[in-house]
Amino acid sequence: MRTAFGESFDVPDGYLNSASVGIPPVRVTEAVLESVRRWGSGRCSPPEFDAPVATARAAFAELVGVGADRVAIGTAVSQLLGPIAAAVPDGARVVVAEGEFTSVSFPFAVQAGRGVTVTEAPPARLVEAAAEADVVAVSVVQSADGRVADLDGLREVRETHGTLVVLDVTQAAGWLPLSLAWADVVAGGGYKWLLAPRGTAWMALRPEVEAVPHLAGWYASEDPWKGVYGLPPNLASDARAFDVSPAWTCQVGAAGTLPWLAGLDMAAVHSHCAGLADALRMAVGMAPTGSAIVSVGAPGAIDRLTTAGVAASARAGGARLAFGLYNTADDLDRAVDALV
The missing domain is CATH 3.40.640.10 (Type I PLP-dependent aspartate aminotransferase-like (Major domain))
Incomplete structure (x- = not known):
């Protein structure tokens, strides 16, 4: 469990795959589950x-x-x-x-x-x-x-x-x-x-x-x-x-x-997400771009990331990593260690 921008998230370490599936705050997961329970017991209108x-x-x-x-x-x-x-x-x-x-x-x-x-x-x-x-x-x-x-x-x-x-x-x-x-x-x-x-x-x-x-x-x-x-x-x-x-x-x-x-300061969110992504780019010899999504084209990148416990996606011939607002420097370090 981790906290970010005032919310709690059940995000596993090394999860850098928000470009595929974003992880909701825990309270939102509970709200959806309660909605399903109401449906399942005939209580929803x-x-x-x-x-x-x-x-x-x-x-x-x-x-x-x-x-x-x-x-x-x-x-x-x-x-x-x-x-x-x-x-x-x-x-x-x-x-x-x-x-x-x-x-x-x-x-x-x-x-x-x-x-x-x-x-x-x-x-x-x-x-x-x-x-x-x-x-x-x-x-x-x-x-x-x-x-x-x-x-x-x-x-x-x-x-x-x-x-x-x-x-x-x-x-x-x-x-x-x-x-x-x-x-x-x-x-x-x-x-x-x-x-x-x-x-x-x-x-x-x-x-x-x-x-x-x-x-x-x-x-x-x-x-x-x-x-x-x-x-x-x-x-x-x-x-x-x-x-x-x-x-x-x-x-x-x-x-x-x-x-x-x-309701968040989106400039602060952007700075957090893109900052982590640009740090990865620089670690692997790429120029910063200000985007939260990074594509690493090094041979075997997706296999090395997977072995290191990093959740990423194979897209367009590269390993795609996405840094969300709930990601941390520890997630970054795990990815860098796998790629460098």
Whole structure:
């Protein structure tokens, strides 16, 4: 058991895998377990989950710098981006980062039958390529190696060229300070750095984004509890029109972690996480980058880390290590000892 930023975590020594699965505070685990126990004993009532849904929605909005009325809920990033990709015009030119996570690129790539083209650009040329595209879709922090996108450059492209900017914050929100009200679409999954259960995701939309909520169901209604039968569809007038029916118990967990994260000094969280990651980079002869995710390409790195009791992931030919807010100098030393 360890403590960090005012919370207790049951994180094992050497756990450097938050980029795959984030570990929640102990109190959040208990809240989810209690929700499951209530379900298992027939004591839960569906409307009681509206409060955690609203709480998590508002906290995600705060984490990315928008109003809660701009945020839709879902269970996965690709699910939320599907209607956005389906709304781009026939023949639209979409650019993504080379090696982009497929939950970002696939929703657009499957629109090829309408003449939509998706081009991969080297990260260093992404802003340049975006200036010549109709849409740019990119992770704020790349999953494979932790590279941070040039957000200032993308914002300028949007303002100058009108390119639709779609951002995935799954590997960024929770450790990187974000202010993304300028972006057209901001989506993120909850089970990594937001330390929520898998089955939680959110998407922030600028009001002028035009898309059809193809996945609309009862929870997308203006009043969900009055919209479960009949037509016409009286959808919500804000981003809730894109809501997908929530995974209830998962939202209980999200309501425990996201408001806590939103209340932290995110600059301090970033300094802690990226500071540990940069210390590892320097120990193995790499330049610091300010990202909490490190990819080490040395031969046998993942095997050496595993033998040393370090939990990391094999990604894109390297060993990916992710330093969360609950990680310590002891975790760093264990990784360095295994790699150097």
